Ligand SMILES: Cc1cc2nc3c(=O)[nH]c(=O)nc-3n(C[C@H](O)[C@H](O)[C@H](O)COP(=O)(O)OP(=O)(O)OC[C@H]3O[C@@H](n4cnc5c(N)ncnc54)[C@H](O)[C@@H]3O)c2cc1C
């Protein structure tokens with residue numbers, strides 16, 4: 391078992407989450423070729439190292455957030471809201 | 485290192501996969517009695533070697549895929565100047581950790597044909613390898629707990645029958661006949677509404693398969709190098725020139741990636757990225773009891789499967805851990821969930837105790853199908869993406885990869901499993917038959 395620190399709910403059992411996989415930049419849907427889009431969809435770095443990935447707190451706050459996790463030890467060193475989410479919250483003045 | 489060489493030869497036979505090479509210390513009832521009476525040690529099944537400067541082929545990974553590829557290269561194509569290198573020991577990866585289910589009742593015609601060839605190779609493998617691999621075709625039962633799974637099963641049964649495979653959908657009464665201890669009442673959380681029954685399915689003794697291939701490859705002149713870690717792959721332009729290991733540099737023109745869960749790390753050495761995510765998969769085994777379960781039972785909805793070994797232990801497995809990881813630690817969640825689900829199926833085993841649990845690494849692909857064949861890097865070929873179903877595929881993969889390497893052409897039987905299919909949008913779509921029932 392690993393304990394995942396949700397930026398909203400604190401430390402929770404990983405079973406409450408869905409691991410959405412490694413974070414990567416989404417190509418522009420208007421200009422991406424089918425090959426580029428498929429590469430984005432399927433290709434993975436799958437590193438044995440520190441990785442930045444997206445998790446979803448399915449059985450909790452139902453928010454997406456980013457963590458840095460080591461895929462060999464499962465140690466987690468940072469947990470934060472995705473940049474887009476932070477910008478959204480700031481613009482609401484919260 | 486020294487081993488006793490016994491000059492008995494295997495009777496010649498022209499079946500593919502069978503060779504006339506001489507087996508030192510051939511296993512037989514006679515050799516069993518001889519060693520039993522003399523209380524002498526068995527000779528080692530394969531040798532150790534110094535690493536040579538160069539090989540025709542370097543295979544990375546001494547699991548079933550690497551070993552079978554070497555074995556068929558030597559047996560079917562006469563290529564024997566091969567090094568199989570492994571950072572650990574023979575069968576230390578998924579090949580020594582799996583639950584050894586063998587079946588061919590897949591969903592896509594190409595999948596069915598491919599795995600069926602493996603079932604056929606398995607049927608003759610004990611004789612071919614002179615090693616009892618204990619292939620028990622006790623039958624394979626995939627349970628449906630709802631209409632949508634039943635629909636997929638009917639579809640699978642039809643595809644299977646078209647390919648000439650024994651596979652049919654049966655109802656709860658028939659299931660009860662086959663597994664009397666199963667709770668087929670409607671009084672459960674997820675009542676059983678039917679099952680896909682596949683009589684040729686079963687299990688093998690995975691260690692025996694690994695060791696048999698290792699011994700068969702060794703005796704034909706291939707070199708197995710354990711504790712030999714690949715640290716890099718050297719290339720000039722787009723062409724492979726060699727492999728860097730912790731024991732030194734090897735030059736070669738052909739490198740084969742057979743590292744399953746570690747496949748992405750080897751791909752990265754030649755700058756390739758593939759659609760592979762490494763997930764741990766756990767399994768557990770109970771104390772042995774008298775034989776009562778004569779088929780492999782799988783439930784996709786309950787994320788669990790179970791079979792009973794010849795020794796009487798129940799072997800359990802589930803779906804992969806829900807996040808990517810290279811860690812091979814077991815978890816309590818796994819055992820708890822597993823126990824709960826197994827007891828829903830077979831309540832009477834509640835008092836049995838789990839002896840052991842373990843995990844292995846699985847190289848999952850988005851279409852639950854392997855990635856086999858050539859790559860954009862010349863001389864670098866892959867046999868990866870084996871996910872949770874690669875043990876049964878070992879023999880056919882070894883045979884096909886050997887043919888590919890020897891002829892430099894892609895055999896038909898693996899042509900849809902090419903790497904280019906992802907960029908070209910030709911995914912295989914085997915999920916419906918491979919997600920839990922490995
Ligand atoms: C718990 C569990 C249950 C399973 N159940 C089934 C089942 O019932 N039926 C089925 O068909 N399949 C099953 N599988 C899947 C199956 O075990 C694998 O797909 C299969 O064993 C893969 O074999 P392989 O030879 O490709 O790789 P592996 O056996 O994993 O071997 C890869 C080898 O590569 C070596 N390696 C890695 N990196 C390096 C390096 N840098 N240098 C040198 N060597 C390296 C490793 O040490 C390892 O020995 C299961 C897997 C698990 C974990």
Ligand SMILES: [Zn+2]
Pocket residue numbers: 396397398399400447450451452453
């Ligand atoms: Zn939360």
